Amino acid sequence: MELQQYYPRIIASAICLIVYLLTKNILSKLIKKFSKKADIKGSRTLVIIRLFNILLGFLLVLSLFAIWGVDKENFYITLTSVFAVIGVAMFAQWSLLSNVTAGVLLFFTFPFKIGDFIRIQDKDFPIEAQILDIKAFYTLLMTKEGEHISYPNNLLLQKGIVILKNEDNDYNSSL
Incomplete structure (x- = not known):
């Protein structure tokens, strides 16, 4: 196989990575600006930024899977299996998820x-x-x-x- 056939995927992956980094940077600045305007302490701001970075990273991985053509059927089976395991774990630990969600709400509603x-x-x-x-x-x-x-x-x-x-x-x- 020639390397040239992968150029569109490489370019799309690079664009996706650049969009991820720009979004991460802009979102971080927006959260810091909001935090400063609302007079929220820095440690709380870092926690919220970290949570949003995890979400953006997850979206980046999903985008890269889509770009590189992971077989949709296998991808969906894997994804549903992962979500089922996470769902069972989160159901067992629902209070952790609800506390994190409440922490984010407290940050933005202050x-x-x-x-x-x-x-x-x-x-x-x-x-x-x-x-x-x-x-x-x-x-x-x-x-x-x-x-x-x-x-x-x-x-x-x-x-x-x-x-x-x-x-x-x-x-x-x-x-």
């Missing part, structure tokens, strides 16, 4: 931010605490008594949250 003093409206276990950090899976809180609590992000979206004081106010005096 109803509260690091430094805010909040009350979680839970009739069984009400919590008043200051937000120390918001991670991909959980939010780290500190109560007035100095207890550190890691609270799942998906529960923060399910419970009512009252912002008692935010970082613009003098919240240190209330701790």
